Amino acid sequence: MTTLTHTKRQRQTRKKLDERPGGIGHTPFSYFWLIILALFAGLPIFVLLFNSVKSGLELGLNPLGFPKVLDWSNYVTAWNQGNLGQGLLNSLILVTGTIIGVWICAGMAAYTIARLDLPFKRGFSNYFFIVISLPVQLFLVPLFFLWTKVGLVDTLPGLMIIYIAVNTPFATLLLRTFLVGIPRELDEAARIDGASEWQTATQVILPLATPGFLTVGLIVGLSAYNELFFAVIFISSPSKLPIATAFLSFSQGFTQQYGLVNAAGVIMIIPVVVLFLLMQRRFISGLATGGLKG
Amino acid sequence: MTEYTRRTVLRGAGAAGLSALTIAALAACGTGGSGAVSTSSGGSGPITLWYAPNNPAGWNQWKQWNVDTFEKRYPKIQITAVRQNVNTMTAKQQVALAAGGGPDLITTPGSSNAIAYGLAGYFQDLGTIAKKNKWKESMLPWALDMGYINGKLEALPVSYESMVLYYNKTVFKEHGWKVPTDRASLEKLADEMQAKGIIPFAAGNASYQPATEWLVSMFFNGFAGPSKVYDALSGKAKWTDKEFQGSIQLLKDYFVKGYFQGGVKEYFTTQDPQKYAIFASGKAAMYLSGSWEMQVFPTYFGANGNTNDWAWVPMPPLAPGVPSDTYPLSVGGTMSVNHHSKNIPAATAYIEWLFSDTKNMWAAAAATGSEPLPVKFSASDVPAAVDPRYKAQYLAINDASVAGRVGYVTWTSFGAKADSYIIANIDKVINGGLGVAPFCAGIQTSFDSDKKAGLIPPLFTTGS
């Protein structure tokens, strides 16, 4: 696979779109399988949606089908009882902080591995690879000790730092592949013009690597939003629970009331789905443009 | 995923039950509690307590009887009750304690856990407080004894319970059945029930995997007998002896026959709400479990159109020579003061209040069915609002404990390692993946390890 510039690839993609075999008439076989797969992926979600608006009584009679009566009270109850509003707010803080932190740490690290004269480049790269493969239990307990000593236990910033650390290796490696594809001439031009390394990085290369940063932002944000394990261990105060743990507590208490639990699930999913719908084009073109050179 | 687990209900029940003990008044004199509080200078300031409710309603109830009432009495102390998640609380508390933190008031689900913490030095010695409040006279002796770790009173039992046979009274009446009194009558009854398409015992551990250890405890006591269990716990007998192997084999046979929930797979799949529902509706006729269930039954029996009613009897002996009318004793939970707490006076004040306010305890029991503190009481101390079955059960337990007709449960009288081993492996036995003999051998190995580490809780005697 040859390395192409950003604009060249865009032209190629557009061209390919036009050359595809095309609509249902030409590719019934493809559509058939796609619909099967779509049902596989989508039906459980629809069941979730349907059940979230059913009252307890209707759930007993009609556990899986389309709701006859739309009962929105489940959402209200779930929101209040599960303290989901607070959970969403906490998660928002966590996700924003983690994304920004990872952008900075992984961005700089990837930049230097990809484009600067870093000694032991291979070594650092391998180090990050290895860290990805470590099970969390390996460092969980000593980490908790450390965090307690410095007073970061049961704080959102404390959890944020952990998330940043855990996500940076993967983000670094992903960003590296994006940054490698940008031609060197731009760096050189900037350096000759007298720009410092930092200026080169931020003003010249960074704008070109935006799709990569967006992709990383999405992946990291998703990971921080859905994360359960660390949140459960490190956060005790109910007011600081992120949404995933809030949902867990809620669902354990209301096992029998599927409608309520489903409503809570939908509340938790909505922000992510909406965000994804808005960003999906950028996300996919981001993946397409760079991150796949392994 | 977990709703009415023994541990969660206990935490709720325990703390609610903690509410009150009139100490001197309830003791030898047997007069009603006055609710008078005899505490230290009281202390002031903030303290924290961690509690994992079984459901949100349970949280409010618990808070009402254990936090709000306390705060009214002690306006100078701000108690922050932090709601925890039942599955993760043990891990969190353990790590927090190890790091030198943790809440000011530490609760554990049983003596087996408490000992390990005590030996590690996390607990404050409450001996002087006990003397001052004369707990030795007012509390049930066996329960108070369980709180001693290395000779120091460090983990106070805050609730207690036993294991009994519950049955659906309505269904029994309908079919003219009588409660079983020994193994033969039990099996005959179960076979009859199966013939009629009724499940003999409601059971399920999908919500709370360790639930199988309840049955192990009941079968050890019912088949091998409390004296034999005592011998094994004191080292005179071995867990590989034929009486214990026989107990496990019988349990397994009953599972294979389908007595429990209709089959092994059904047992593993049934979550708590379903389990209670079939017991309340009569699809299952009996239920082997602990006193904490009395708190749960009102939600299912006589509610939402259900017209059935429940009753209980002590577990019948399952082998000749085993005494009947015995009650395995279990400490539902313990409470201790964190040695590293920054506000020990206030924390101690809470514990003292807890054990002195009997009126609150009984009010909570009447309102919610929560378990009582392990204090001596007589029938006249119990207010009329308390469910008579509840009253009868606890009176029976108290009488039995005085007379020595008691048994042992795995989570109170066994060491932590043996308890975890049983929890982790009994499912494999009933599933057919592990043999009875190796299972018992494994218990022995864990027991020996516990003994070496000094983790076996104090052993009360049995045998009448």
Place this chain on the structure above:
Amino acid sequence: MTGAAGYGEGDPSLDQKMLPPRKSRTRRRRRLVAFAFLIPALVINLLVIGGPGIGSFYYAFTNWNGFTTPKFTGLDNFFTLLGDQDFWNAIAHNFIYMAIFLTVPLFMGLVGAFMLSRIRRGASLFRVLFFIPYLIASVVNAQIWKNLLDPTGGLAAQLDKIGIHWLDNIFFFGDSHLALYSVAFVDNWHFWGFLVILFMAAMQGVDASRFEAARIDGANAWQEFWHIALPGIRPTLMFALMIISLWSLLAFDYAYVLTGGGPAGSSDLVSLLVNRTAFGSLEAGYAAFMALALSLLGGIFLVIFAIIRRNEDETN
């Protein structure tokens, strides 16, 4: 990857004898700056993972119970691990998990991506639908499927009503023969969409003219797939294989929430066992050793993949 050209290097106008000292000073400074860029990531990493990891490394060779002072026990934990049936049971499950994930979702992802690349209308809609399960948190997913696969209230009951009894008496999470596969199924449902997007993006990078040429030569869809698409996305495929292998060793969430490792250990995974060992049986030292063993295994996989990659780099 060659380093960027340095200042003045190759510039013929500079005096020849001035180059060496200036070059080495500049070089050193450049290397320092390069290193400086790495500092935030390194610091945070060492603080959270590296440092505590070393702590665990120490605990792994002790008999620590999680709170009292640990005592060094040398290789005791190693010998315990060798004889620990629970561990070998769990790791066997991890490998089964890996085998499942290296085949089923991979195949589904490839097929899905290939199909998507061939249609024009509705691609967006399908993409979104495929990806949504991946967006949802594991706890929510687990809840959805636990309800769906419930023998008394879920799909099985519904199918019964319309006379289809295929799912009767199937205890997805209660049957020890099925539990692991049921967990894998739910995890797959969650994960597969990610692969579709990954592969689809990769396929877009394959030269379109090659597809054209093949089509002109009369190749059918399958041949296009096997001979053009697959080879074309080889680096991504390798990346996916590696990530899947590693994540299979670390799988935790779904088994934890759906079955807790049961029934009777039939869906137990190493990460669950480590969790239980550390917090349930108070054997934090042994648990640390198990985690270490797992990392070692992961490391072996990394090395295998690195060797494969290096061979590829050489042949390319």
